[in-house]
Amino acid sequence: MEKLAFERPIIQRINAGLPSKHGISRKLEPISHIDEVPIKSLMDEYGSPLFILSESTIRKTYKEAYRAFSSRYPNVQFAWSYKTNYLNAVCNVFHQEGSWAEVVSGFEYDKAIANGVPGELIIFNGPDKSREDLKKAINNGSLIHIDHFDELYDIIHISKEIKERPKVAIRVNMDVGVYPKWDRFGFNFENGEAWDALNRIMGSKNLDLIGLHTHIGTYMMTTEAYRVAASKLAHLAVSLERKHGHVIQYIDLGGGFASKNTLRGAYYPGTDTAPSFDDFAEAITTALMNSEIKPSHLPMLILETGRALIDEAGYLAGTVLANKRLSDGRRATIIDAGVNLLFTAFWYEHEIRPIEPISEQTEDTIIYGPLCMNIDVVRSNITFPLLKKGDHYVIRRVGAYNNTQWLQFINMRPNIVMLDVDGKTHLIRKAETLETINNQEVTPEHLRSFNL
Ligand SMILES: *Cc1c(COP(=O)(O)O)cnc(C)c1O
Numbered sequence: 471m472e473k474l475a476f477e478r479p480i481i482q483r484i485n486a487g488l489p490s491k492h493g494i495s496r497k498l499e500p501i502s503h504i505d506e507v508p509i510k511s512l513m514d515e516y517g518s519p520l521f522i523l524s525e526s527t528i529r530k531t532y533k534e535a536y537r538a539f540s541s542r543y544p545n546v547q548f549a550w551s552y553k554t555n556y557l558n559a560v561c562n563v564f565h566q567e568g569s570w571a572e573v574v575s576g577f578e579y580d581k582a583i584a585n586g587v588p589g590e591l592i593i594f595n596g597p598d599k600s601r602e603d604l605k606k607a608i609n610n611g612s613l614i615h616i617d618h619f620d621e622l623y624d625i626i627h628i629s630k631e632i633k634e635r636p637k638v639a640i641r642v643n644m645d646v647g648v649y650p651k652w653d654r655f656g657f658n659f660e661n662g663e664a665w666d667a668l669n670r671i672m673g674s675k676n677l678d679l680i681g682l683h684t685h686i687g688t689y690m691m692t693t694e695a696y697r698v699a700a701s702k703l704a705h706l707a708v709s710l711e712r713k714h715g716h717v718i719q720y721i722d723l724g725g726g727f728a729s730k731n732t733l734r735g736a737y738y739p740g741t742d743t744a745p746s747f748d749d750f751a752e753a754i755t756t757a758l759m760n761s762e763i764k765p766s767h768l769p770m771l772i773l774e775t776g777r778a779l780i781d782e783a784g785y786l787a788g789t790v791l792a793n794k795r796l797s798d799g800r801r802a803t804i805i806d807a808g809v810n811l812l813f814t815a816f817w818y819e820h821e822i823r824p825i826e827p828i829s830e831q832t833e834d835t836i837i838y839g840p841l842c843m844n845i846d847v848v849r850s851n852i853t854f855p856l857l858k859k860g861d862h863y864v865i866r867r868v869g870a871y872n873n874t875q876w877l878q879f880i881n882m883r884p885n886i887v888m889l890d891v892d893g894k895t896h897l898i899r900k901a902e903t904l905e906t907i908n909n910q911e912v913t914p915e916h917l918r919s920f921n922l
Pocket of ligand 1: 551553554572574595596685687688689724725726727774775776777778870
């Protein structure tokens with residue numbers, strides 16, 4: 471018989487109904503299944519660590535967001551923010567649900583085209599668009615959101631050269647009461663720069679001004695900021711109609727809704743503090759409906775929601791590598807996924823749970839990733855059960871930004887699977903191998919051999 475591991479006895483205070491900061495129980499319940507599929511069996515087949523995406527959660531979240539806006543406003547369109555997660559399988563779930571594509575580089579633009587998104591349903595944002603990118607986007611009839619005057623002059627120049635009428639909007643930055651202000655992208659509202667850019671576009675005669683865009687920030691926890699943003703864009707739309715008799719087709723409020731993750735250092739968990747899609751929709755649509763825009767000219771409302779649509783659908787499962795004691799006696803648990811795979815650990819106190827029922831004992835623990843680097847901390851302080859080497863964990867709400875910002879650093883990037891709505895598993899991105907990495911390298915002839 472295998473000898474049982476020693477567990478020191480514990481004395482537990484019975485709290486008759488006295489909740490901890492986060493609710494009734496301090497115990498971390500295991501998460502053993504995702505969409506009824508055992509996490510352990512997924513790791514047995516696809517390795518550890520492993521990213522797992524739930525297609526049904528993506529669709530459910532999207533439908534919830536769409537309902538919140540479309541039940542309050544006549545003309546609503548979502549555009550999937552590629553940089554939030556540009557795995558083709560993920561993008562295509564959103565495209566199947568009706569989302570256009572929102573891209574911020576030539577690479578992302580080409581990815582959307584390769585996925586089969588029609589050019590005229592691609593929104594091209596960001597400060598980095600080369601002349602070649604712009605030409606391609608203009609020829610495809612894509613929606614180009616101008617970031618700065620140099621880009622505006624480039625577009626006017628190209629439009630004359632290739633005799634096409636580019637479809638453009640401007641990105642507007644503004645004071646929405648959240649600081650620091652995001653004023654590095656687009657044209658400023660308060661100092662008149664945005665109005666100046668609009669007049670220049672109207673004056674150029676070569677461009678079709680079709681929309682107004684803003685993206686006020688990310689992980690916004692206040693709906694009021696969106697009310698202000700929508701009012702300011704509506705004000706520009708009204709001014710355009712008044713002065714130029716020009717009616718724009720859409721107002722694009724960008725992304726930025728908070729997901730249910732908890733920010734580092736936050737007192738309350740994100741599940742309690744993030745406004746709902748209904749809250750955001752109420753603020754935005756009320757501002758547009760109550761603006762001076764004529765009801766017959768109400769523009770399409772575009773949303774480029776990223777993290778709030780995908781965070782919940784992503785999981786990162788893996789294995790405990792070791793436990794040790796720090797010099798001050800604190801317990802440290804080392805796991806096989808670190809900030810190389812979980813870039814968002816820099817921002818969030820990610821929820822991490824065991825996948826099988828384990829000891830009732832908990833201890834204040836610091837959870838490290840596997841990297842040989844001091845900043846590789848997944849949780850700096852968590853009351854955590856005593857997982858042993860070889861035990862498994864799962865980290866929740868990792869769908870946004872990790873599969874795009876991850877680093878091939880020290881280790882290679884692992885498999886990603888998607889569970890479809892019938893619970894079937896699909897490998898959607900293969901783990902990297904030494905070959906993947908070496909394929910990109912070219913070693914000069916004289917450096918190919920050595921004698922030691
Ligand atoms: C990143 C980005 C988004 C998505 O932002 P989230 O905070 O993930 O919702 C939308 N629009 C633009 C222009 C962006 O840069």
